[in-house]
Amino acid sequence: MAERACRACGRPYEYPERKSAATRYHCASCAAVEPNARKALDLLRIEIRRLHRRLDAIEKGSAARDE
Numbered sequence: 909m910a911e912r913a914c915r916a917c918g919r920p921y922e923y924p925e926r927k928s929a930a931t932r933y934h935c936a937s938c939a940a941v942e943p944n945a946r947k948a949l950d951l952l953r954i955e956i957r958r959l960h961r962r963l964d965a966i967e968k969g970s971a972a973r974d975e
């Protein structure tokens with residue numbers, strides 16, 4: 909059993925877990941979401957990750973300039 913990060917909500921979850929609806933990519937609650945809506949969540953998650961990386965780069969960049 910390994911801990912995974914849900915592709916839709918980003919929450920960590922255990923997989924595989926007995927009697928859990930969780931899938932390889934989604935936690936139990938997101939696995940219950942209608943597929944088209946879940947696809948939208950996946951895309952939002954990807955976009956949020958991209959923005960986080962961008963924000964990190966910007967913060968690092970300004971920190972480097974301050975030195």
Ligand SMILES: [Zn+2]
Nearest residue numbers: 914917935938
């Ligand atoms: Zn989830």
